[in-house]
Amino acid sequence: MTQRILVLPGDGIGPEITRQARRVLEACREAGLDIDIEEAPVGGAEIDRSGVPLAPETLEKAKASDAILLGAVGGPKWDAMPDIANRPEKGLLALRKELNLFGNLRPALLYPQLVEASSLKPEVVSGLDIMIVRELTGGIYFGQPRGRETREDGTRYGYNTYVYDEHEIRRIGRVAFEMAQKRNKKLCSVDKANVLEVTILWRDIMNELAPEYPDVELSHMYVDNAAMQLVRAPKQFDVIVTGNMFGDILSDAAAMLTGSIGMLPSASLNESGQGMFEPCHGSAPDIAGQGLANPLATILSVAMMLRYSLDAPALADRIERAVGAVLDQNLRTADIAYEGTRQVTTEEMGDAVVAAF
Amino acid sequence: MTQRILVLPGDGIGPEITRQARRVLEACREAGLDIDIEEAPVGGAEIDRSGVPLAPETLEKAKASDAILLGAVGGPKWDAMPDIANRPEKGLLALRKELNLFGNLRPALLYPQLVEASSLKPEVVSGLDIMIVRELTGGIYFGQPRGRETREDGTRYGYNTYVYDEHEIRRIGRVAFEMAQKRNKKLCSVDKANVLEVTILWRDIMNELAPEYPDVELSHMYVDNAAMQLVRAPKQFDVIVTGNMFGDILSDAAAMLTGSIGMLPSASLNESGQGMFEPCHGSAPDIAGQGLANPLATILSVAMMLRYSLDAPALADRIERAVGAVLDQNLRTADIAYEGTRQVTTEEMGDAVVAAF
Ligand SMILES: CC(C)[C@H](C(=O)O)[C@@H](O)C(=O)O
Numbered sequence: 001m002t003q004r005i006l007v008l009p010g011d012g013i014g015p016e017i018t019r020q021a022r023r024v025l026e027a028c029r030e031a032g033l034d035i036d037i038e039e040a041p042v043g044g045a046e047i048d049r050s051g052v053p054l055a056p057e058t059l060e061k062a063k064a065s066d067a068i069l070l071g072a073v074g075g076p077k078w079d080a081m082p083d084i085a086n087r088p089e090k091g092l093l094a095l096r097k098e099l100n101l102f103g104n105l106r107p108a109l110l111y112p113q114l115v116e117a118s119s120l121k122p123e124v125v126s127g128l129d130i131m132i133v134r135e136l137t138g139g140i141y142f143g144q145p146r147g148r149e150t151r152e153d154g155t156r157y158g159y160n161t162y163v164y165d166e167h168e169i170r171r172i173g174r175v176a177f178e179m180a181q182k183r184n185k186k187l188c189s190v191d192k193a194n195v196l197e198v199t200i201l202w203r204d205i206m207n208e209l210a211p212e213y214p215d216v217e218l219s220h221m222y223v224d225n226a227a228m229q230l231v232r233a234p235k236q237f238d239v240i241v242t243g244n245m246f247g248d249i250l251s252d253a254a255a256m257l258t259g260s261i262g263m264l265p266s267a268s269l270n271e272s273g274q275g276m277f278e279p280c281h282g283s284a285p286d287i288a289g290q291g292l293a294n295p296l297a298t299i300l301s302v303a304m305m306l307r308y309s310l311d312a313p314a315l316a317d318r319i320e321r322a323v324g325a326v327l328d329q330n331l332r333t334a335d336i337a338y339e340g341t342r343q344v345t346t347e348e349m350g351d352a353v354v355a356a357f
Numbered sequence: 358m359t360q361r362i363l364v365l366p367g368d369g370i371g372p373e374i375t376r377q378a379r380r381v382l383e384a385c386r387e388a389g390l391d392i393d394i395e396e397a398p399v400g401g402a403e404i405d406r407s408g409v410p411l412a413p414e415t416l417e418k419a420k421a422s423d424a425i426l427l428g429a430v431g432g433p434k435w436d437a438m439p440d441i442a443n444r445p446e447k448g449l450l451a452l453r454k455e456l457n458l459f460g461n462l463r464p465a466l467l468y469p470q471l472v473e474a475s476s477l478k479p480e481v482v483s484g485l486d487i488m489i490v491r492e493l494t495g496g497i498y499f500g501q502p503r504g505r506e507t508r509e510d511g512t513r514y515g516y517n518t519y520v521y522d523e524h525e526i527r528r529i530g531r532v533a534f535e536m537a538q539k540r541n542k543k544l545c546s547v548d549k550a551n552v553l554e555v556t557i558l559w560r561d562i563m564n565e566l567a568p569e570y571p572d573v574e575l576s577h578m579y580v581d582n583a584a585m586q587l588v589r590a591p592k593q594f595d596v597i598v599t600g601n602m603f604g605d606i607l608s609d610a611a612a613m614l615t616g617s618i619g620m621l622p623s624a625s626l627n628e629s630g631q632g633m634f635e636p637c638h639g640s641a642p643d644i645a646g647q648g649l650a651n652p653l654a655t656i657l658s659v660a661m662m663l664r665y666s667l668d669a670p671a672l673a674d675r676i677e678r679a680v681g682a683v684l685d686q687n688l689r690t691a692d693i694a695y696e697g698t699r700q701v702t703t704e705e706m707g708d709a710v711v712a713a714f
């Protein structure tokens with residue numbers, strides 16, 4: 001049966017990086033993968049076209065697809081928009097919520113060829129391989145009530161609600177425990193249970209799940225300590241599970257430890273295995289359209305798509321090996337180039353991966 | 358007029374580090390500072406004594422004092438306490454709130470003698486000198502409503518409220534702008550204004566304040582990006598201002614960049630200049646009572662006390678110079694020791710600072 005892929009290039013460097021990733025998808029099709037690829041605008045590009053960040057027909061296409069490949073959304077052009085409900089990011093948040101993509105997997109993996117790119121000492125990061133499991137459709141990102149208002153006396157105030165129920169926590173907990181079972185069997189749950197009631201429940205539920213996964217060693221860490229430990233000794237972690245907001249912060253910090261956020265893919269999955277796949281980095285409007293962007297994170301997101309949504313792990317392996325091969329050939333986009341390597345454009349990097357595939 | 362200092366040793370390594378800091382305070386008294394020093398238990402130590410983390414009479418003493426020196430609170434012994442309202446941390450939070458200590462200053466400063474201790478490459482961190490200004494009495498730490506409850510259908514849920522009004526934001530904003538004026542005139546305000554309404558207000562108020570400080574260059578950064586930039590290129594920052602929760606996370610990450618969190622003091626101030634001073638590190642129960650703890654962060658907290666609450670900047674300078682001198686003498690507690698330095702105990706470090714004062 002033909003599987004349907006929706007490509008959403010988005011803003012900034014989104015179009016140029018998804019273009020290269022799409023070539024890799026097409027190479028998979030030539031290799032026998034039965035897929036149908038369609039494309040649609042999202043984020044700022046869609047605001048410019050129709051006034052909203054996610055068109056209803058695009059949402060319908062997304063729901064009907066087996067997997068989505070997203071570039072990136074947002075940029076200074078739309079940052080000044082006063083109405084938060086109509087900014088590029090809202091398109092992304094709506095996709096996550098409407099498709100129920102609660103399970104966000106964000107690997108922080110250091111490629112041995114790129115140890116130099118990290119701002120950390122080689123001995124601190126070499127061999128780094130962390131998987132951050134972030135809850136993506138709940139918590140303070142979506143909690144009600146929320147808003148900005150003015151009190152009787154004229155004082156403006158703003159508020160958001162950080163809320164989780166046990167079902168939301170349990171299902172992301174299961175994703176994380178199962179991930180740990182497939183890896184090094186260590187799971188660290190990150191919360192702020194010494195201050196926030198909602199994260200006391202988080203900790204309780206993780207503890208309740210633990211007996212079902214006796215082979216996994218569960219630990220708990222406060223979020224401030226986790227931020228420190230990621231800087232101090234990141235290799236102590238295997239799988240980290242946390243809520244939407246803490247996951248946003250910690251996964252970006254963890255990604256940056258590798259020095260090459262341009263290399264890191266991510267997956268956002270729902271309970272039926274449908275998923276959205278995107279690079280961890282943003283839309284980088286400052287370098288858009290110059291051939292400087294690194295397409296490897298998006299290409300590796302295609303590999304995650306093949307593994308997690310399209311049930312084609314062998315092709316996923318082939319893509320990952322091809323990426324390893326181009327790094328071995330010393331090819332580097334600007335973000336990961338240093339003396340002794342050969343700097344290539346976004347498109348040349350795509351060429352090289354397709355050739356090595 | 359005699360100024361009153363309340364010393365709250367707290368838990369874990371708290372007693373041994375405040376003991377050394379108190380010796381430095383006493384050296385200041387001998388040098389002419391007119392102070393009265395009193396001590397009281399807080400946190401777990403007070404729970405063990407009276408059942409609550411902050412005794413009413415201690416709170417009264419704190420209110421009547423000009424400055425408070427706090428060691429650290431908390432430990433595994435009290436972590437299992439089901440009632441969050443009665444954990445050691447609540448003593449600390451109550452002191453902050455009751456004394457209205459909204460302005461938390463957390464420097465992340467790399468001592469040139471300790472460049473080796475950082476997990477980051479020397480060129481990335483040498484010369485690092487950031488001041489994080491964290492709002493300390495509002496935001497999600499104190500927002501109402503909050504709690505854990507059970508729905509009709511038996512589902513447990515938990516919730517907290519992230520709320521700020523314009524007055525709270527404005528007063529911490531002023532502290533940060535003024536701090537930037539005294540430093541390198543760059544202020545970065547950290548929020549998540551692309552997702553959270555409360556932080557849109559935060560950003561608005563910072564922008565409204567900016568014209569009053571034309572010599573300060575104000576920028577804004579999303580919290581996930583700030584976490585990345587701290588790892589990638591921390592020297593881009595001068596002063597960072599942010600809310601309670603983001604400040605908790607970012608200040609710990611920033612402190613760890615220096616590799617020697619045992620060196621970093623902090624100040625928490627109210628509008629009348631009364632303050633609580635404490636090391637950035639925690640109670641480290643695993644090394645308590647072994648003479649391994651580094652007293653320098655607490656000693657440097659005394660220097661902040663002299664500068665910000667007791668109007669004795671010359672004595673503050675003397676303490677900071679004495680700390681520099683003991684580092685130059687190559688003396689190191691275990692946390693910052695490496696080959697070629699001389700490892701000393703907590704007390705020997707105190708001896709050395711008093712001698713160099
Ligand atoms: C763009 C933004 C809404 C988004 C988030 O905060 O989740 C991004 O930072 C991410 O991590 O995917």
Ligand SMILES: CC(C)[C@H](C(=O)O)[C@@H](O)C(=O)O
Nearest residue numbers: 194195224431446449450605
């Ligand atoms: C102990 C805890 C309540 C506290 C906080 O979260 O504020 C601590 O982490 C700090 O940063 O001072």
